[in-house]
Amino acid sequence: xxxxxxxPVLFDxxxxxxxxxxxxxxxxxxxxxxxxxxxxxxxxxxxxxxxxAADQAVGIGPAGAYLDVQAIVDAATGVGAQAxxxxxxxxxxxTALARRCAxxxxxxxxxPPAAIEAMxxxxxxxxxxxxxxxxxxxxxxxxxxxxxxxxxxxxDIGLPVLLKPSAGGGGxxxxxxxxxxxxxxxxxxxxxxxxxxxxxxTLLVERFVARPRHIEVQVxxxxxxxxxxxxxxxxxxxxRHQKIIEEAPSPFLDDASRAAMSASxxxxxxxxxxxxxxxxxxxxxxxxxGEYFFMEMNTRLQVEHPVTxxxxxxxxxxxxxxxxxxxxxxWADQAAVPSPRGHAIEARVYAEDPGRGFLPAxxxxxxxxxxxxxxxxxxDSALQTxxxxxxxxxxxxxxxxxxxxxxxxALARLxxxxxxxxxxxxxxxxxxxxxxxxxxxxxxxxxxxxxxERMAADLLTDPxxxxxxxxxxxLEDLLAVPIGAVVDPWTLRDGWRLTGTAPRPSRWRAAxxxxxxxxxxxxxxxxxGAAEAASARLTGRARLEVTWSGTTTSYVWAVDGDVVWLALxxxxxxxxxxxxxxxxxxxxxAGAGPVxxxxxxxxxxxxxxxGDAVVAGQALVSVxxxxxxxxxxxxxxxxxxxxxxxPGDSVGLDQPLAVxxxxxxxxxxxDDGTADxxxxxxxxxxDGTGGHGTGxxxxxx
Numbered sequence: 001x002x003x004x005x006x007x008p009v010l011f012d013x014x015x016x017x018x019x020x021x022x023x024x025x026x027x028x029x030x031x032x033x034x035x036x037x038x039x040x041x042x043x044x045x046x047x048x049x050x051x052x053a054a055d056q057a058v059g060i061g062p063a064g065a066y067l068d069v070q071a072i073v074d075a076a077t078g079v080g081a082q083a084x085x086x087x088x089x090x091x092x093x094x095t096a097l098a099r100r101c102a103x104x105x106x107x108x109x110x111x112p113p114a115a116i117e118a119m120x121x122x123x124x125x126x127x128x129x130x131x132x133x134x135x136x137x138x139x140x141x142x143x144x145x146x147x148x149x150x151x152x153x154x155x156d157i158g159l160p161v162l163l164k165p166s167a168g169g170g171g172x173x174x175x176x177x178x179x180x181x182x183x184x185x186x187x188x189x190x191x192x193x194x195x196x197x198x199x200x201x202t203l204l205v206e207r208f209v210a211r212p213r214h215i216e217v218q219v220x221x222x223x224x225x226x227x228x229x230x231x232x233x234x235x236x237x238x239x240r241h242q243k244i245i246e247e248a249p250s251p252f253l254d255d256a257s258r259a260a261m262s263a264s265x266x267x268x269x270x271x272x273x274x275x276x277x278x279x280x281x282x283x284x285x286x287x288x289x290g291e292y293f294f295m296e297m298n299t300r301l302q303v304e305h306p307v308t309x310x311x312x313x314x315x316x317x318x319x320x321x322x323x324x325x326x327x328x329x330x331w332a333d334q335a336a337v338p339s340p341r342g343h344a345i346e347a348r349v350y351a352e353d354p355g356r357g358f359l360p361a362x363x364x365x366x367x368x369x370x371x372x373x374x375x376x377x378x379x380d381s382a383l384q385t386x387x388x389x390x391x392x393x394x395x396x397x398x399x400x401x402x403x404x405x406x407x408x409x410a411l412a413r414l415x416x417x418x419x420x421x422x423x424x425x426x427x428x429x430x431x432x433x434x435x436x437x438x439x440x441x442x443x444x445x446x447x448x449x450x451x452x453e454r455m456a457a458d459l460l461t462d463p464x465x466x467x468x469x470x471x472x473x474x475l476e477d478l479l480a481v482p483i484g485a486v487v488d489p490w491t492l493r494d495g496w497r498l499t500g501t502a503p504r505p506s507r508w509r510a511a512x513x514x515x516x517x518x519x520x521x522x523x524x525x526x527x528x529g530a531a532e533a534a535s536a537r538l539t540g541r542a543r544l545e546v547t548w549s550g551t552t553t554s555y556v557w558a559v560d561g562d563v564v565w566l567a568l569x570x571x572x573x574x575x576x577x578x579x580x581x582x583x584x585x586x587x588x589x590a591g592a593g594p595v596x597x598x599x600x601x602x603x604x605x606x607x608x609x610x611g612d613a614v615v616a617g618q619a620l621v622s623v624x625x626x627x628x629x630x631x632x633x634x635x636x637x638x639x640x641x642x643x644x645x646x647p648g649d650s651v652g653l654d655q656p657l658a659v660x661x662x663x664x665x666x667x668x669x670x671d672d673g674t675a676d677x678x679x680x681x682x683x684x685x686x687d688g689t690g691g692h693g694t695g696x697x698x699x700x701x
Contacts, residue, residue, distance in 0.1 A: 010325050011083045011107070014056065016078040017097075018087030019066060021382045021398050022303075023050035026085050029317040031055075038079050043064060044392060049382040049535050051423065062391045063335055066090045070291045073100045083107040083324060085317075089394060092300040093120050109324040111276050111299050119297040121536070122166045125272075125700055129294050132271035134264045137283060137293040139206035141166075147191075151183040153205050159263040160208040163187060165194035165201070171241030172197040176208060181183075189247045192604070193629045209293070211286040211448040214238065215250050217265035217296075218308050220273045220319060222329045228337050229262035233304055235281075236447040237436065239358045244433065244452065246304035247345040248311050251407055251445030257290055266334070268297055269407055277301050277320050286448045297372045303348065303399070306378060310344035343410040346401040347418060349381075351389045354432040355460050355511075359599035360395045360625045361653070364388050366425030366558040366565055367542055377417045389426045390602045391625040397428065397614035404429060406446065422556045422567035431571030435459040461571055463511030466526040471555055472564040472575040473506050474524065474536035480545075507578040514578060524548065568670040594656035595632060596642075601625030603649045612640045621645060621657045638662045 014030055015038040015612040016023050023039060027050065030037040039054035055255075058075040065071050067090055076084050084106050086092035095116045110116070119125045123141040130136045140153035143166075154161045154177060163174040163186060173194035175186040186507040192200035214235045220226040234250035235243045253261070265280035279302045281295040305316050323329065331337050351361045365387040370379045370474045381398030383559045389397065400417050404410030436442055436459055441451060503520040518525040524534040534548045544555045544566070556567040562577040605622040608614060613632040621632045641659040645651060 010321065011081075013038060013079065013081045014083045014085055014109070014321070015040065015058075015072075015079065015081040015106075016050070016085050016087065017066070017072045017076075018085075018090055018092075019045055019048060019050055019382075019393065020396070022089075022301075023086040024382045025380050026087060026317055027053045028365070029315055029321070031319065032315075033318060038075070038081055040066070040072065042073050043409070044388075048387075049384055069094065069097045069100055073104050073106070074096065076101070076106050077104050081106060082434070083109055083321070085109040085320070086300065088298075088300050088303060090198075091188050093298070095120065097605065105325050105380050105690040109276070109320050111274050111278065113271075114660075115272045115274045117300045119268075119277075119278075119299050120167070122164060123202075125297055126204075126294065126304075128271050129264075129268040132267045134271075134294045135292060136269050137206045137209065137295070139204060141204040143202060143629045145203065145205075147187045149182065150187050150203055150205055151180075154183055155180060157205065157207050160346065162206045162208050163190045163203050164206060164676050165190065165198055166204050167194065167200035167202060168198035169298065173203075174241045178392050189631070193624075196604070196624060196629070209283050209285060211331050211450065212236075213250075213252055213284040213286050213447060214243070214281065214295075214449050215261065215284050215292070216255065216261055216279045216281040216302070218302070218305070218316075219265050219269045219274070219278050219280060220316075220323070220329060221269055221276065221278070222323045223275055223326060224328045226329045226332065227274065228329065228331055228334050229265050230308055230314070230316075230337060231340055232258060232261060233302075233307055234447065235304065237442070237450050237452055238449050239452045239456070241449075241480075244429065245351070245436065245442075246307055247343065247346065248307040248405070249340050249343070252284070252286075252447070257284075257292070261292055262334075264292075264294070268294065272297070274299075276323055277305075277316055279292065303396070304400045305347050306399065307344035307346050310378070310401065311340035311342055312338055313341070329336060342403055342405050343407040344401060344403045345407075345410045345415060346399055347401065347437075348396055349398045349421070349423065349433070350429050351395040351397055351426050352429050353427045353599075354429050354456065355463055356598050358429070358456075359630060360391060360601070361427035362389050362391055362600045364559055365423060366504045367422065367556060367567075368424070369420065369422035369542075369556055369567070370398070371400075371417045371420035373556045374413070374417055374420065376413055377401070378403075379417075383423065391602070397423065397426075407442075411443060419569040421570055422572065424556060424558045424567050424572055425560070427572065427574075429567065431461060432456075432459055434570040435461075448572065464513040464515070464573070466515070466529065466574075467548060468510065468568075468573045468575060469508050469515045469517050469534070469547075469568050470524045470526050470532075470534065470548060471544060471553070471566055472508055472577075473519060474534065474546060475544050475557060475559075475566075476506065476540055476577065477504065477519055477566055478536060507577050508575050510573055510575045539623055578586075593659065594652045595620055595658050595660055596634060596656050597621075597632065597651045598623050599623065599630060600653050601630075601651060603645045603647050603651060603657075604629060606643055606645065606646055608640045608643065610640050610642050614638060614640060614660065623651060623657075632657055634660055636660060636662065 001695045013036045025698050027037040038055040039050050039057040040060045041051045042063050044063050060071040091097040095113045098108045098113040126136045152168040160178040165176040173190045175190045177186045195201040215397040217232045233248045235246045237245040268280045279298040282292045352358045355363050368385050375438045378401040402413035421430050503518050505518045511619040515527045525531045532549045539545045544557045546553050558565045564575045566573050601623045604624045607619040615637050618634045619631050638660040641661040643658045
């Protein structure tokens with residue numbers, strides 16, 4: 001963009017075509033540059049933080065409108081925006097949006113459509129960079145391979161192989177196949193998930209590199225012919241092929257490997273005529289730093305860009321805006337690019353349950369603690385108390401980033417920041433991430449992309465620890481004390497009687513476990529355990545201080561009806577008060593009963609019908625959420641007694657999907673030789689809640 005003098009000038013108004021933490025982060029830079037920001041929002045995001053953070057906001061319609069090219073361009077033209085920043089995800093790598101912006105006279109803050117097209121398709125990308133001399137992973141990438149051809153190609157390359165969607169990244173639709181018999185189902189699932197996420201089921205197949213490290217290089221190019229590398233990021237800590245911790249620089253590369261990868265990344269950018277910020281991703285053998293292969297190029301800003309910003313002292317969003325306005329990069333060549341200073345590490349906070357295999361979670365943020373005042377800690381977030389986390393969009397909620405003079409200090413600062421983070425009301429991975437930063441292989445820098453899943457079980461915490469059950473009971477006791485003068489001692493719940501203090505029992509449930517807790521004369525008994533000396537007090541700012549067996553612990557808390565939320569060092573527990581009920585369900589028959597959804601989401605496919613015989617592990621229902629598909633399988637051999645959902649149905653966490661009846665034993669017949677038709681009591685009657693909770697209270701006494 002040029003002024004009357006022919007010199008580049010910055011924009012007056014920029015539309016941010018995104019949501020969540022990245023929209024807030026882009027808006028922050030636009031404000032610092034003196035540029036008016038315009039947010040867009042869907043019906044479900046009307047009260048989101050990015051809406052209030054922007055100078056102006058435009059509603060664009062239903063939940064899927066962030067993917068509506070015409071709605072986005074109409075919003076930009078309607079407010080007179082001169083440029084559009086797509087962030088990442090959604091339409092950030094969509095050639096149609098880039099072209100429509102050009103047609104409407106709006107500057108797209110990203111690469112030209114041809115570069116997006118060349119690198120957005122993995123098949124074309126591999127061929128383009130291979131022609132430029134960049135090493136690529138051996139595989140088959142012909143367009144239009146049928147499922148049978150994909151299976152044959154996989155066997156020709158040699159198992160194990162990776163099936164990958166050609167049209168997108170982020171781990172969506174990716175499948176690792178190690179056994180030939182798994183190929184047909186893996187190909188069908190990968191294609192179905194790729195169509196759902198990207199609208200294109202085209203797959204490619206590549207050799208799987210054993211113990212790979214995922215290392216990417218940040219590149220930047222301007223419209224004046226300068227293309228540079230801004231260093232690499234290590235992204236090997238992943239689950240479900242998606243990154244959860246990233247750092248810069250990589251603790252693995254030596255100077256020679258770093259220089260070679262940077263040169264290859266620049267060559268890839270030059271090969272596709274790139275402009276703006278981009279990331280070239282490589283697989284690197286964990287055993288040989290010098291052996292690396294091109295994976296893909298992300299033609300946008302990356303989620304993990306803050307670690308590069310912290311070690312280089314740059315604002316990459318500002319650099320994007322300036323390059324899009326026609327300014328040259330501040331470096332004439334690669335030699336002028338600053339060297340990294342210190343080390344930075346980022347942790348992604350997801351709404352997910354590590355104890356359920358990292359499946360997505362949902363809920364409402366009842367209370368929020370983000371450590372924004374810790375030294376050298378940065379929080380990129382759009383969370384606030386009252387934020388509703390659903391299953392419509394990606395489950396990433398925020399990012400916690402720490403800088404240190406060296407890697408050890410950066411890790412320690414990140415660990416402390418995660419311990420000080422509490423997202424109360426939604427299950428997250430914060431506690432898991434904190435323990436991950438303490439894991440010996442992580443502290444040693446001995447990383448690979450399979451490390452997290454190999455040792456995930458070692459990092460899970462007790463979903464219903466005794467100390468939390470005790471704290472919930474003591475909190476309830478404290479909240480029951482009335483404020484002001486007490487006239488009638490019989491109204492108190494302190495157990496006082498003329499004959500002495502009476503025990504105060506209560507029953508609590510967490511993660512499927514029910515425990516009786518008894519408070520009596522300064523002691524607490526949990527389950528069958530011994531009575532332990534205990535005391536508790538409310539210390540303000542949503543803090544509950546509990547002393548139990550000589551140890552004092554400070555929890556962050558909130559109460560929603562009969563559910564008590566307690567947070568400690570990144571972990572959050574939901575503990576439900578169980579009330580006495582008249583009806584009691586009988587015991588479930590062994591192996592029989594409802595099969596429930598492990599996550600909130602939408603039913604994509606039902607694989608069985610009532611009356612079908614199934615075996616343990618057989619697919620029953622496929623549930624999708626946040627661009628991910630999960631196949632729910634039969635827990636035991638049996639007969640499908642009922643299917644409770646249909647494709648397209650929305651389901652909640654632990655909602656029954658189907659009922660499995662056990663196969664009757666040979667002698668399980670009546671006198672007349674017919675099968676006993678008694679129904680099994682599955683124990684589902686009565687949720688044990690009596691509606692006597694405190695009703696949405698938070699920890700402000």
